[in-house]
Amino acid sequence: xxxxxxxxxxxxxxxxxxxxxxxxxxxxxxxxxxxxxxxxxxxxxxxxxxxxxxxxxxxxxxxxxxxxxxxxxxxxxxxxxxxxxxxxxxxxxxxxxxxxxxxxxxxxxxxxxxxxxxxxxxxxxxxxxxxxxxxxxxxxxxxxxxxxxxxxxxxxxxxxxxxxxxxxxxxxxxxxxxxxxxxxxxxxxxxxxxxxxxxxxxxxxxxxxxxxxxxxxxxxxxxxxxxxxxxxxxxxxxxxxxxxxxxxxxxxxxxxxxxxxxxxxxxxxxxxxxxxxxxxxxxxxxxxxxxxxxxxxxxxxxxxxxxxxxxxxxxxxxxxxxxxxxxxxxxxxxxxx
Numbered sequence: 399x400x401x402x403x404x405x406x407x408x409x410x411x412x413x414x415x416x417x418x419x420x421x422x423x424x425x426x427x428x429x430x431x432x433x434x435x436x437x438x439x440x441x442x443x444x445x446x447x448x449x450x451x452x453x454x455x456x457x458x459x460x461x462x463x464x465x466x467x468x469x470x471x472x473x474x475x476x477x478x479x480x481x482x483x484x485x486x487x488x489x490x491x492x493x494x495x496x497x498x499x500x501x502x503x504x505x506x507x508x509x510x511x512x513x514x515x516x517x518x519x520x521x522x523x524x525x526x527x528x529x530x531x532x533x534x535x536x537x538x539x540x541x542x543x544x545x546x547x548x549x550x551x552x553x554x555x556x557x558x559x560x561x562x563x564x565x566x567x568x569x570x571x572x573x574x575x576x577x578x579x580x581x582x583x584x585x586x587x588x589x590x591x592x593x594x595x596x597x598x599x600x601x602x603x604x605x606x607x608x609x610x611x612x613x614x615x616x617x618x619x620x621x622x623x624x625x626x627x628x629x630x631x632x633x634x635x636x637x638x639x640x641x642x643x644x645x646x647x648x649x650x651x652x653x654x655x656x657x658x659x660x661x662x663x664x665x666x667x668x669x670x671x672x673x674x675x676x677x678x679x680x681x682x683x684x685x686x687x688x689x690x691x692x693x694x695x696x697x698x699x700x701x702x703x704x705x706x707x708x709x710x711x712x713x714x715x716x717x718x719x720x721x722x723x724x725x726x727x728x729x730x731x732x733x734x735x
């Protein structure tokens with residue numbers, strides 16, 4: 399009796415049955431927009447007929463390499479970068495990849511180069527760099543051209559594959575929400591000047607004010623901490639003309655809320671406040687904070703899809719994708735008294 403060795407269906411089997419390339423199968427599996435709907439339906443029908451498991455796609459893409467993706471990230475507990483990293487690890491795991499995280503103290507040329515080399519020694523399929531500040535920008539130029547690479551929240555002016563939250567849109571929506579509540583202008587407590595996220599939020603805030611013909615106050619520069627938000631808030635609380643504040647993240651907003659409370663200025667009756675990030679505690683601030691919620695899971699999925707495209711096609715995809723955040727309205731905004 400003949401005995402045939404059975405195996406699980408591979409991506410090439412799906413491609414053959416659907417009459418497409420394995421790159422097209424990869425795009426369908428990663429919900430890439432540049433696939434005709436008829437082709438997408440044909441591929442999904444082939445997947446169903448063969449009983450193909452999507453996490454096999456990741457294995458097929460990295461033939462001859464480990465099932466591993468390297469991530470370079472700063473050793474930080476800041477909510478945004480930490481949430482991005484967690485979301486990416488989850489997305490990669492669902493696709494059949496393990497993630498090796500190289501944490502560095504600072505995102506400078508030397509540290510990033512060393513982390514990339516460690517990942518290359520592990521024969522990773524590709525590398526993701528969470529690069530939210532300008533110190534990382536020059537270091538990325540040293541990454542070998544043949545290594546699949548995607549940056550997250552990186553320099554928007556660099557011609558490298560990039561996935562980012564649309565900081566400008568989020569800030570524009572937050573500022574417009576305050577203006578539409580009736581405030582004549584909106585003051586801004588910004589994040590660190592060397593962070594692309596902070597710069598994008600300043601641009602969105604300024605654009606909203608200019609679009610509504612409102613006065614553009616000076617930026618109150620801070621870091622990402624509640625302590626620096628409190629310090630900026632102490633200054634703002636002493637200025638009776640301040641009736642609306644957009645803080646560049648929720649921890650800054652928390653500091654502003656504390657400063658306003660100590661000065662006897664009620665939120666939102668006397669001053670309205672909006673944050674950014676929608677940290678889990680934001681709904682439990684006093685009052686519950688209106689804020690901007692980035693979709694970290696969507697950023698992670700787009701990052702993985704863009705990286706797998708490079709792995710599959712063997713070339714660098716000069717592509718960038720932005721994910722729009724949403725405004726979450728709570729109780730910290732009201733019309734001016």
